[in-house]
Amino acid sequence: MAIVTPARSVNPRLGAYFGIFLSGFFAIALLALILDGLGVDGGLLSLAMLLGPLLLYLGIGASTATTDPLDFFAAGRRVPAFFNGLILAMAAFGATGLVTFTGLLFMIGFDALFIAIGALAGFVIMAVMLAPFLRKFGAFTVPSYLGRRFDSRPLRIVTGVLVAVPMVMVLGAEIKLATEAAVLLSGWSHAQVLALFFLVLLVTLLPGGMRSMTWTSVAQGLAALVAVIIPVAIVASIITTLPLPQLTHGPVLRAVGRSEAVQGLPIILPPLLAFDLPEPGLQPIMKRFSDPFGAIGSGAFTLSMLSMLAGVAAAPWLLPRLAAAPGVYEARKTLGWATFLFGVAVMTASSVAVFMRDYLLDLIARSGPAVVPPWLAELAKQGFASINETGTQFTVSSINIARDGVLYSLPIAAGLPHMLLDLTLAGVVAGGLVAASAAATALGHVFSEDLALGGTWEPPHGATRLHLGRAGIWLAVGLGILGAAFSSADPLRLVLWALALAGSTLFPVLVLSIWWKRMNGFGALAGVLTGFTVTTFGILSGLGQGAALDSTMAAVLGLPAAAVAAIAVTLATPAPGRHVLEFVRDIRVPGGEILYDREMRTQRLKKQRQLA
Amino acid sequence: MIERRERKPYWRHTKWQMMASLLPFMAVIIILPLYADRLNSNKFLGFPLGYFLAAHGIILIAVVTVAIFVRQQDAIDHWHGAHEDN
Numbered sequence: 243m244a245i246v247t248p249a250r251s252v253n254p255r256l257g258a259y260f261g262i263f264l265s266g267f268f269a270i271a272l273l274a275l276i277l278d279g280l281g282v283d284g285g286l287l288s289l290a291m292l293l294g295p296l297l298l299y300l301g302i303g304a305s306t307a308t309t310d311p312l313d314f315f316a317a318g319r320r321v322p323a324f325f326n327g328l329i330l331a332m333a334a335f336g337a338t339g340l341v342t343f344t345g346l347l348f349m350i351g352f353d354a355l356f357i358a359i360g361a362l363a364g365f366v367i368m369a370v371m372l373a374p375f376l377r378k379f380g381a382f383t384v385p386s387y388l389g390r391r392f393d394s395r396p397l398r399i400v401t402g403v404l405v406a407v408p409m410v411m412v413l414g415a416e417i418k419l420a421t422e423a424a425v426l427l428s429g430w431s432h433a434q435v436l437a438l439f440f441l442v443l444l445v446t447l448l449p450g451g452m453r454s455m456t457w458t459s460v461a462q463g464l465a466a467l468v469a470v471i472i473p474v475a476i477v478a479s480i481i482t483t484l485p486l487p488q489l490t491h492g493p494v495l496r497a498v499g500r501s502e503a504v505q506g507l508p509i510i511l512p513p514l515l516a517f518d519l520p521e522p523g524l525q526p527i528m529k530r531f532s533d534p535f536g537a538i539g540s541g542a543f544t545l546s547m548l549s550m551l552a553g554v555a556a557a558p559w560l561l562p563r564l565a566a567a568p569g570v571y572e573a574r575k576t577l578g579w580a581t582f583l584f585g586v587a588v589m590t591a592s593s594v595a596v597f598m599r600d601y602l603l604d605l606i607a608r609s610g611p612a613v614v615p616p617w618l619a620e621l622a623k624q625g626f627a628s629i630n631e632t633g634t635q636f637t638v639s640s641i642n643i644a645r646d647g648v649l650y651s652l653p654i655a656a657g658l659p660h661m662l663l664d665l666t667l668a669g670v671v672a673g674g675l676v677a678a679s680a681a682a683t684a685l686g687h688v689f690s691e692d693l694a695l696g697g698t699w700e701p702p703h704g705a706t707r708l709h710l711g712r713a714g715i716w717l718a719v720g721l722g723i724l725g726a727a728f729s730s731a732d733p734l735r736l737v738l739w740a741l742a743l744a745g746s747t748l749f750p751v752l753v754l755s756i757w758w759k760r761m762n763g764f765g766a767l768a769g770v771l772t773g774f775t776v777t778t779f780g781i782l783s784g785l786g787q788g789a790a791l792d793s794t795m796a797a798v799l800g801l802p803a804a805a806v807a808a809i810a811v812t813l814a815t816p817a818p819g820r821h822v823l824e825f826v827r828d829i830r831v832p833g834g835e836i837l838y839d840r841e842m843r844t845q846r847l848k849k850q851r852q853l854a
Numbered sequence: 855m856i857e858r859r860e861r862k863p864y865w866r867h868t869k870w871q872m873m874a875s876l877l878p879f880m881a882v883i884i885i886l887p888l889y890a891d892r893l894n895s896n897k898f899l900g901f902p903l904g905y906f907l908a909a910h911g912i913i914l915i916a917v918v919t920v921a922i923f924v925r926q927q928d929a930i931d932h933w934h935g936a937h938e939d940n
Binding site: 351352355356358359362363365366367369370371374488489490491492493494495496499531532533534535540543544547548569570571574575577578581582585588589592757827830831832833834 | 856861864865868869872875876879880883884887888890891894897898899900901902904905906908909910912913914916917919920921923924927928931935936937938939
């Protein structure tokens with residue numbers, strides 16, 4: 243039987259559209275700069291820097307409405323690899339990466355790299371072990387894939403409930419960071435900004451579900467990347483004369499290393515499993531930048547890196563992106579672009595951290611009486627820094643820097659025009675929105691497809707399915723806003739917990755479901771439940787005082803437990819039937835019809851035959 | 855469309871490719887950071903070498919690993935006739 247799937251044509255004008263978007267974005271920024279020079283009120287311009295790009299996103303969201311379920315749940319399966327990879331990279335990096343990872347690098351230098359290496363390795367593992375097969379399968383959500391793959395409705399519903407937890411955590415963390423940036427831009431209260439983001443997310447996601455999310459997120463991802471790179475590039479051309487900060491901050495880093503040695507920053511040798519993650523608040527720098535393992539022990543570094551790897555590779559808010567790729571080959575290429583763009587973001591964050599450390603250490607190394615320079619006074623006024631004592635001379639411990647303010651401190655420390663700080667803040671808002679929209683659509687689709695319609699494999703035709711999908715996204719966005727409003731947890735920890743939970747719940751089961759034919763539904767259910775339970779327990783016990791394993795490393799327990807449970811229960815229960823085995827064989831071959839579509843069609847035919 | 859008897863060789867080939875892509879990569883990302891301290895006394899582009907390899911080097915290795923995998927796996931798909939129709 244040869245069924246030719248209609249070739250999904252990619253819109254050839256995408257590049258032009260996003261070129262127009264970027265020009266619009268720059269026009270707003272440059273206009274702000276010009277008007278600033280003409281003496282227009284700075285607050286008004288900051289507000290324009292927040293609302294202008296938001297209006298552009300709203301326009302894209304509203305113009306991508308759809309009534310086709312394939313468009314609504316998988317962006318029509320025609321998103322080219324570059325755009326797909328851009329969304330994947332920025333949804334994984336998000337505002338958490340822009341703000342907290344930069345701050346973490348500034349505070350603990352080398353040790354923060356476990357996040358970058360883990361996430362990059364996660365993309366590589368996803369490309370090789372999961373992406374091609376999940377794309378061939380073509381399910382819209384991860385629980386749908388597992389449920390259909392093992393022909394088990396309980397598995398689908400249980401997974402749907404469990405993966406909702408990490409997704410709400412990510413949503414909350416991303417919206418929270420975006421809100422803080424927007425509050426700095428607009429001067430409004432948190433509640434007003436949260437209400438604004440609620441509206442923005444609804445307008446950019448409800449009209450076309452995954453389709454709207456895809457095209458608004460491409461715009462937001464481009465904006466985030468560009469808005470964060472430009473200020474650093476300007477700082478780089480001031481300090482190193484080359485506007486390529488990612489590759490030229492080496493000599494600056496060396497100067498930083500020399501200053502650190504002169505200042506006598508201690509070389510710390512922590513225990514193997516030490517995991518001393520800096521809190522978001524104000525604190526002095528702790529360790530030398532390029533010396534490894536001062537705050538985080540070498541064992542903890544490797545283990546938390548592997549836990550990041552599993553979390554990113556199996557993240558239920560990232561994997562649905564693959565269903566939007568036009569084919570298996572494009573799905574693999576998507577991961578190539580995602581790895582590259584994530585790498586650019588990491589290198590940019592690292593250059594921001596190094597330049598900021600350079601400004602700080604320059605000030606400390608200056609001999610003579612301690613004079614607070616204007617930029618430090620400005621940082622202290624904004625709450626990004628505080629000065630402990632102004633004795634005869636600054637020391638390392640006399641200046642505290644806020645971890646989550648490092649990214650914003652750089653344009654101030656370099657004395658750049660105020661507009662560049664606004665641009666950075668707008669970039670963080672955009673980054674937060676990419677990650678939040680990815681999590682909100684994925685979670686909304688889980689709510690509507692796997693929980694509301696989870697008992698049946700025949701989703702209702704036409705408008706009902708889309709209405710349910712919109713209700714799901716509405717609920718997901720609402721939960722995220724509530725999470726951002728009421729959680730007091732550190733956003734970085736929230737995301738690390740979410741990755742630990744997602745990784746140990748899904749990673750072993752997803753990998754085994756493709757690479758081990760014998761795996762059956764009971765084993766998958768056992769793996770999912772064990773992974774989630776053990777990791778939850780690990781997080782809760784890690785929060786206690788003096789725990790051996792930090793709460794963010796709970797996946798170290800959860801991952802092996804889930805794998806052992808999945809394998810043991812599979813071996814103890816009967817082997818899967820012929821239909822399921824045939825299914826696995828089909829998943830492994832890129833060519834042929836998309837399996838999810840084929841299954842949906844056969845289910846419908848069966849129903850019609852029964853009725854006749 | 856792939857022929858039935860091609861399925862087993864195709865999957866064996868794919869498994870080897872998976873190992874060839876992942877084992878060296880995993881070895882590098884696990885072992886390299888542990889030796890960064892010793893490499894830091896050398897310089898490259900002005901960076902301490904250990905930090906440079908752990909930050910920039912691993913990004914490069916990851917991108918190259920995925921790029922080679924995409925090429926190789928596509929060749930494997932075509933060799934066994936397992937590629938997509940369009």
